[in-house]
Amino acid sequence: MVTAVLLALILLIAYIYHLSTRKFDYWKKKNVPYEKPTPFFGNYGKHILTKEYLGWTVQKLCKKFPNEPYFGAFFGTEPVLIPQDPEIIKLILTKDYTYFSGREVSDYYHKEVLTQNLFFSSGDRWKVMRQNLSPIFSISKMKNMFHLIEKCSRMLSDLIEKELEKSDIIEVTDVMTRYTMDCICSLSFGVDTNTMSDATDNPFRIMGELIFAGSRYRAFKASARLIWPGIFYGIGMKNFPPEIARFFNKLVIGIFNERQNKPSPRNDFVDIILAMKTNGRLCFTGDSIKGDKKVEMVLDDELVVATVVGLFAAGFETSATTLSLGLYELAKNEEAQDKAIEEIDAYLERTDGKITYECINELPYVEACMEETIRLYPVLSVVNREVTEDYTLPSGVKLEKGLRVHLPIYHLNHNPEFFEDPETYRPERLYGEEKARVRPYTFMPFGDGPRICIGLRLAKMQVIPGFITVLRKYRVALAPGTPRTLDLEPKVLVTCPIGGVKLRFIRRDGK
Numbered sequence: 001m002v003t004a005v006l007l008a009l010i011l012l013i014a015y016i017y018h019l020s021t022r023k024f025d026y027w028k029k030k031n032v033p034y035e036k037p038t039p040f041f042g043n044y045g046k047h048i049l050t051k052e053y054l055g056w057t058v059q060k061l062c063k064k065f066p067n068e069p070y071f072g073a074f075f076g077t078e079p080v081l082i083p084q085d086p087e088i089i090k091l092i093l094t095k096d097y098t099y100f101s102g103r104e105v106s107d108y109y110h111k112e113v114l115t116q117n118l119f120f121s122s123g124d125r126w127k128v129m130r131q132n133l134s135p136i137f138s139i140s141k142m143k144n145m146f147h148l149i150e151k152c153s154r155m156l157s158d159l160i161e162k163e164l165e166k167s168d169i170i171e172v173t174d175v176m177t178r179y180t181m182d183c184i185c186s187l188s189f190g191v192d193t194n195t196m197s198d199a200t201d202n203p204f205r206i207m208g209e210l211i212f213a214g215s216r217y218r219a220f221k222a223s224a225r226l227i228w229p230g231i232f233y234g235i236g237m238k239n240f241p242p243e244i245a246r247f248f249n250k251l252v253i254g255i256f257n258e259r260q261n262k263p264s265p266r267n268d269f270v271d272i273i274l275a276m277k278t279n280g281r282l283c284f285t286g287d288s289i290k291g292d293k294k295v296e297m298v299l300d301d302e303l304v305v306a307t308v309v310g311l312f313a314a315g316f317e318t319s320a321t322t323l324s325l326g327l328y329e330l331a332k333n334e335e336a337q338d339k340a341i342e343e344i345d346a347y348l349e350r351t352d353g354k355i356t357y358e359c360i361n362e363l364p365y366v367e368a369c370m371e372e373t374i375r376l377y378p379v380l381s382v383v384n385r386e387v388t389e390d391y392t393l394p395s396g397v398k399l400e401k402g403l404r405v406h407l408p409i410y411h412l413n414h415n416p417e418f419f420e421d422p423e424t425y426r427p428e429r430l431y432g433e434e435k436a437r438v439r440p441y442t443f444m445p446f447g448d449g450p451r452i453c454i455g456l457r458l459a460k461m462q463v464i465p466g467f468i469t470v471l472r473k474y475r476v477a478l479a480p481g482t483p484r485t486l487d488l489e490p491k492v493l494v495t496c497p498i499g500g501v502k503l504r505f506i507r508r509d510g511k
């Protein structure tokens with residue numbers, strides 16, 4: 001009996017081992033250079049075990065193949081292509097993007113409410129959603145909404161004053177998250193979330209924390225979903241806690257009812273969705289990804305909630321982190337801070353002290369500070385794609401449908417071949433003529449091609465007024481104990497520093 005159990009156990013272990021390594025000859029068979037993987041974890045072990053920031057794991061792999069336009073690796077048990085030649089990246093993101101329209105494990109998008117949103121979608125579904133959501137972010141819509149951001153920037157100023165009554169040291173990621181969360185909620189659903197006036201037990205903050213929770217368990221679950229989606233969903237697991245969808249469902253349905261299912265004069269995101277009614281039904285209509293047919297998607301409750309949560313999630317964390325890390329770099333680089341302050345003072349003199357929509361175009365040095373921050377700390381250290389139709393690279397290598405592609409954004413941004421002295425914060429490299437010399441497809445702060453960040457303009461509309469609000473009154477400096485090099489969080493999708501960022505705020509003379 002004992003022998004039989006032992007034998008069964010050995011067979012089971014052997015079978016699991018076989019499953020975990022059965023694809024490991026994928027790149028060898030294709031004659032593509034690749035890094036030898038370890039069972040279960042492939043080449044991403046440190047990241048999957050939440051010991052290393054994803055950008056660094058992929059950067060280390062890239063450094064092993066400095067002269068290869070692309071190479072193979074394994075994310076857990078699954079093959080992944082890592083292209084590092086800008087010409088190949090251009091094919092994937094732009095020229096042949098219809099073959100790479102998936103985000104990763106796209107066949108499973110329908111398994112959770114939240115993964116039905118634009119970010120996780122692929123093919124015709126992605127195209128039609130994108131076509132319908134893009135007008136939300138048009139210049140005219142953004143301009144009309146700017147007064148809401150301006151109001152939030154005044155509240156940010158009050159919040160900073162309140163924090164300074166307690167101490168001249170401020171943990172900026174917390175303050176900036178409250179600012180961007182109030183901005184995005186005001187723009188999205190016309191709700192005053194008031195996280196800046198009172199953050200205690202604020203339901204939006206709780207939802208934000210649930211979406212980006214940096215626990216080991218959540219991180220491990222996210223990797224498991226990407227590696228074995230069939231088993232993951234088969235045993236009833238979910239990436240996102242169900243209370244997020246429940247909360248936003250109640251919120252959105254409440255707003256729809258309040259507005260009697262008709263657009264209100266507010267012209268916020270919810271109104272724009274309500275205006276998409278065709279023949280009494282909420283619908284997304286548009287072209288297929290190949291442009292060969294018309295596609296209609298009914299906007300049921302789940303899709304509305306997925307869309308709204310997608311905008312909420314993408315809208316606050318990204319901009320808050322960029323603002324916080326931008327202030328951190330300016331605190332370390334006094335000369336850049338001087339130049340940013342000089343540009344801000346000149347701008348405010350022109351506008352009589354008012355922050356206007358035009359700030360996103362009229363402060364090129366501050367914009368360069370923002371972009372240089374994203375170069376050092378790209379919001380997504382790796383941008384994912386999935387092959388959605390068999391594709392042959394110019395070299396003749398065939399990539400089958402379902403293959404993952406990891407675009408190594410962090411590595412490109414830190415590669416001395418593309419950026420001289422890459423670890424140095426120097427906004428001038430992304431300013432004026434010098435910016436024009438940056439090689440295309442080596443610096444993509446918002447991604448590139450038809451799938452480029454849809455909220456790019458809104459991101460600038462939050463970040464630049466954030467910089468203005470702080471620097472018009474204060475200088476920033478590192479707080480005692482704040483390190484000059486930051487450790488980055490391995491447990492969340494977006495790049496963020498472990499333990500926040502503490503800065504000293506010094507009131508400028510006469511401000």
Ligand code: HEM
Binds near residue numbers: 310314384444450458
């Ligand atoms: C500093 C702030 C931000 C940065 C650096 C950033 C960066 C990015 C990047 C790199 C991508 C992936 C693009 C690709 O796959 O090629 C992306 C996608 C996306 N971003 Fe942003 N983002 C920011 C702010 C925002 C804001 C404010 C919103 C608005 C709600 C937003 C909404 C989205 C959405 C919905 C996608 C998915 C687009 C698609 O798949 O078609 N982002 N962003």
